[in-house]
Each structure stands twice: as C-alpha cells, then as structure tokens.
Amino acid sequence: MANTILVGAQWGDEGKGKIIDVLTESADIVVRTQGGNNAGHTVLIGKTKYVLHLIPSGILRPGKKCVIGNGVVIDPIGLIEELDGLRKMKVKVNGNLFISETAHLVLPYHRELDEQREILKGKHKIGTTKRGIGPAYGDKAARTGLRMIDLINPERFERLLKMRIKENNEVLKAFGAKPLSFNRVFAEYRAAGDRLKPFVTNTVVMLDREGRNGANILFEGAQGTFLDIDHGTYPFVTSSNTTAGGACTGSGVAPHRMDRVVGVMKAYTTRVGEGPLPTENAEIADMLHAMGREFGATTGRPRRCGWFDSVATRHATMVNGIDELAVTNLDGLDTVETIKVCIGYRIGMNRYDYVPNDIEAFGKCVPIYAEFPGWLRETHNARRWKDLPARARSYLKAIAELSGAKLTIASVGPSREQTIFL
Ligand code: GDP
Ligand code: IMO
Numbered sequence: 001m002a003n004t005i006l007v008g009a010q011w012g013d014e015g016k017g018k019i020i021d022v023l024t025e026s027a028d029i030v031v032r033t034q035g036g037n038n039a040g041h042t043v044l045i046g047k048t049k050y051v052l053h054l055i056p057s058g059i060l061r062p063g064k065k066c067v068i069g070n071g072v073v074i075d076p077i078g079l080i081e082e083l084d085g086l087r088k089m090k091v092k093v094n095g096n097l098f099i100s101e102t103a104h105l106v107l108p109y110h111r112e113l114d115e116q117r118e119i120l121k122g123k124h125k126i127g128t129t130k131r132g133i134g135p136a137y138g139d140k141a142a143r144t145g146l147r148m149i150d151l152i153n154p155e156r157f158e159r160l161l162k163m164r165i166k167e168n169n170e171v172l173k174a175f176g177a178k179p180l181s182f183n184r185v186f187a188e189y190r191a192a193g194d195r196l197k198p199f200v201t202n203t204v205v206m207l208d209r210e211g212r213n214g215a216n217i218l219f220e221g222a223q224g225t226f227l228d229i230d231h232g233t234y235p236f237v238t239s240s241n242t243t244a245g246g247a248c249t250g251s252g253v254a255p256h257r258m259d260r261v262v263g264v265m266k267a268y269t270t271r272v273g274e275g276p277l278p279t280e281n282a283e284i285a286d287m288l289h290a291m292g293r294e295f296g297a298t299t300g301r302p303r304r305c306g307w308f309d310s311v312a313t314r315h316a317t318m319v320n321g322i323d324e325l326a327v328t329n330l331d332g333l334d335t336v337e338t339i340k341v342c343i344g345y346r347i348g349m350n351r352y353d354y355v356p357n358d359i360e361a362f363g364k365c366v367p368i369y370a371e372f373p374g375w376l377r378e379t380h381n382a383r384r385w386k387d388l389p390a391r392a393r394s395y396l397k398a399i400a401e402l403s404g405a406k407l408t409i410a411s412v413g414p415s416r417e418q419t420i421f422l
C-alpha cells in the first residue's frame with residue numbers, strides 16, 4: 001500500500017474512521033498525528049459500533065500497530081476511558097499501541113479555559129468540543145506545555161504541574177471560575193501516568209525503523225481541511241494542522257517518505273460548530289436528521305448540512321495534494337430528486353472560484369449551483385461500481401472531477417462491506 005496520508009477534505013466527520021478501517025487491511029501501522037479527543041471516528045463492524053477519539057481506528061484490526069504521534073494532544077483521563085471502553089468491547093490493546101513521549105497533555109485547566117473562553121465570546125463563540133484542545137495547543141506554542149514524558153516522571157510532573165496550576169488558577173479566578181486543587185489533579189494524573197507508561201516510547205525512532213523494514217504506514221487525519229489552523233476558516237477552526245503536512249510534523253516521518261494522499265469527502269457537506277458554510281440548507285439537514293444521521297460522534301450535536309461544495313473540495317485538493325478521493329454517504333442522497341453542487345461563489349457582482357481568506361467575505365458567499373438529476377433508488381446494497389444507478393455514477397464522477405482528483409472509493413453505508421473500489 002505504501003505510506004498513505006488520509007485527510008478530511010471538508011469540515012470534519014467525512015467518514016474518515018470508516019475509510020481508515022477499510023484501508024487498514026493493507027497497512028501495517030496506523031498513526032494519529034494531530035488533534036485530540038475532539039475527534040470522533042466511527043467504525044461499524046458487523047452490528048457493533050466503535051467510536052474512536054484518540055486511539056487510531058486501526059486498533060480494531062488485530063495484528064496492526066497503532067501510534068499516537070507527537071503532534072497529538074492527549075487528555076490522559078480521556079485516553080484511559082477510551083482504553084477501558086475498548087477492552088470492555090473485547091478489543092485487544094496491549095503491545096499494539098505506542099504513544100509518543102513528546103505528545104502534549106490536555107490538563108483540567110485547558111478544558112476549563114476552553115469552556116470559559118467560549119462563554120466570554122457569547123454569540124461569537126467557535127462552538128468547540130470543549131475538550132481543551134485550543135488552550136493545550138496554545139501552551140505548546142507558548143512553550144508552557146507538559147508532555148507525556150513529563151507525565152511519566154513523577155518528580156518532574158509534580159514540579160511543572162505546580163507552576164502551571166498556580167498560573168492558570170489566577171486566570172480562572174479572573175474568569176470567575178473555580179480554581180483547581182493541585183493535590184487532586186496531581187493524584188489523578190499521576191495514577192493515569194502509571195497506567196499509560198507502558199505505552200510511551202520514542203515513536204519517531206520506532207516509525208523510522210518500521211519504515212526501513214518495509215512497513216506500510218497509514219496516517220489517520222482528524223478533523224478536516226477547513227478546520228485547519230492555517231488553511232481553514234479561521235477563527236472557526238481547530239488548533240492543529242489538519243491538512244496533509246500535519247502528518248509529517250505530527251509523526252516525524254519525512255515528506256519524501258509519503259507516497260500518496262487520500263481525501264475523504266461526503267457526497268454532501270456537513271459542519272458542526274460555528275462559522276460560514278455557504279451551501280448550508282435546512283431541507284437537506286431536516287431530511288438527514290429525520291433518518292437519524294448527522295449527529296456528532298463526540299458531542300452528539302446535530303451537524304449542519306448542505307449541498308456538496310466543489311469550490312471547497314478543489315481547494316482541499318490543492319492544499320493537501322490529494323491524489324485519490326473516497327466519497328462517503330452517497331446513500332444519503334438516494335431520495336433527493338434534484339441534487340445541487342456548488343461550482344462557484346458570488347458576492348454581489350463578483351464571482352469567486354476559490355475560497356476567500358477574508359472570513360466575512362466567505363460568510364457572504366452565495367453559491368452558484370449546477371444541478372444533477374437524482375437516482376431515486378437505494379444504493380446501500382451496491383458492492384460494485386456497476387451496481388450503482390447510472391445517475392449516481394455520473395454524480396460521483398462529476399464531483400470527483402470538479403474536486404480535481406481521482407475517485408477510487410465510493411461508500412454506500414457505514415459498514416466495511418458497503419464499500420466500492422474503483
Ligand atoms: P469521521 O470523523 O470522519 O471519522 O466521521 P464520523 O464517524 O464522525 O461521521 C461519519 C458518520 O457517517 C458515521 O456515523 C459513520 O458511521 C457514517 N458513515 C460513513 N460512511 C458512510 C456511508 O457511506 N453511508 C452511511 N450511511 N454512513 C456512513
Ligand atoms: P473528526 O476527526 C468535526 C470542530 C468543532 C468546532 C471547531 C473547534 O471527528 O472529523 P475544538 O474542540 O477542536 O477546539 O473545536 O472544530 N471540530 C470538529 N468538527 N469533526 C471533528 O473531528 C472535529 N473536531 C473539532 O466542532 O467547530
């Protein structure tokens with residue numbers, strides 16, 4: 001399979017978990033390289049649904065190694081809950097999980113600050129997952145963060161945590177929030193450190209060794225292109241590089257070792273949280289929500305929904321270097337008579353064929369649509385390209401062509417079997 005970076009080409013929740021699970025069959029190692037437990041990646045195996053937040057989705061395939069890379073921010077308590085949840089579901093997590101020593105920690109003051117900042121922003125809030133992601137990456141950039149290697153060293157952890165809690169308690173008090181008790185946090189996180197210690201290692205050296213021995217590595221992107229801290233709809237973004245470059249910096253695997261980039265996108269668009277979404281459409285949202293679909297895997301919030309936006313996905317192809325596209329949730333459009341696809345934006349008399357950087361301008365963009373006749377047939381039983389209705393095939397070809405990359409996978413349902421390879 002060679003080394004493959006998989007990224008979300010839209011606003012997250014594109015179905016990356018499902019496609020990772022499918023691709024893991026021919027990989028040896030799956031690596032998460034950015035984000036934290038703000039991510040929620042759903043994999044359906046048989047009738048069992050798994051939702052992964054920090055642990056790579058590859059963990060569900062026995063014999064595969066999984067790495068949480070240096071670019072990830074780890075909430076140790078969240079990670080332990082996830083480990084326990086998987087074990088309860090009879091998933092083996094032992095010698096197959098490796099956690100980077102240099103991954104930064106999400107600590108209780110990060111979660112509290114995330115919440116307080118959102119409250120202060122009022123109607124201008126970002127709509128974060130409140131997992132403390134922004135403040136944790138903020139500390140990393142400010143060089144005041146604590147890392148896994150600190151967590152597993154009791155003396156150093158005690159000293160650093162004491163300083164950080166002291167400073168952050170002043171900030172929390174200014175927000176009118178309750179300060180944290182050092183003793184309580186220290187005891188809880190020390191215990192977490194002991195549990196996680198066996199997994200912690202130098203993952204950069206490990207990935208280099210594995211790569212030289214011929215391992216195929218799959219890089220599991222979290223979030224999506226337009227949530228990228230540099231290339232997304234700032235400030236309505238997450239705090240990491242969700243685009244392909246993040247896979248290199250977040251793992252220590254060099255760019256020249258990457259062989260291909262797969263972009264995952266839904267056959268329509270969704271977004272959870274605030275910020276512009278030009279093709280947002282209430283009818284599509286009502287239809288999908290009525291089917292019980294498009295509720296957040298991490299927070300349960302209903303996702304905002306809209307038509308496919310090819311201006312956005314073309315931009316995603318550019319910034320990620322997407323070679324191949326996996327289109328998911330085709331079946332979500334089975335009952336739609338006329339399907340719209342955004343092929344450009346208009347602001348007043350001006351036409352835009354790219355995503356404007358000015359967030360206010362992006363908020364004013366009115367989509368220019370092309371229309372496609374719906375296939376009005378169920379697709380969830382299709383297993384081969386030729387099983388799909390001709391109109392569904394034309395639609396898929398059109399959105400891939402507009403996005404500027406080659407269509408290689410179409411997904412017609414959440415399970416492994418509901419996957420069509422081209
Ligand atoms: P991720 O964050 O990109 O991994 O995506 P999520 O798991 O948050 O959300 C995608 C949702 O779509 C999950 O509920 C998946 O089980 C589901 N899903 C993925 N592909 C398909 C598909 O082709 N059809 C249907 N019906 N559901 C899908
Ligand atoms: P996966 O990996 C969809 C969104 C939040 C919010 C913004 C900032 O499942 O695709 P944060 O908590 O990161 O500071 O929130 O980013 N967001 C996601 N949206 N899928 C995700 O992950 C997301 N992770 C964060 O809703 O708008």
Ligand code: MG
Nearest residue numbers: 013040041297
């Ligand atoms: Mg998700």
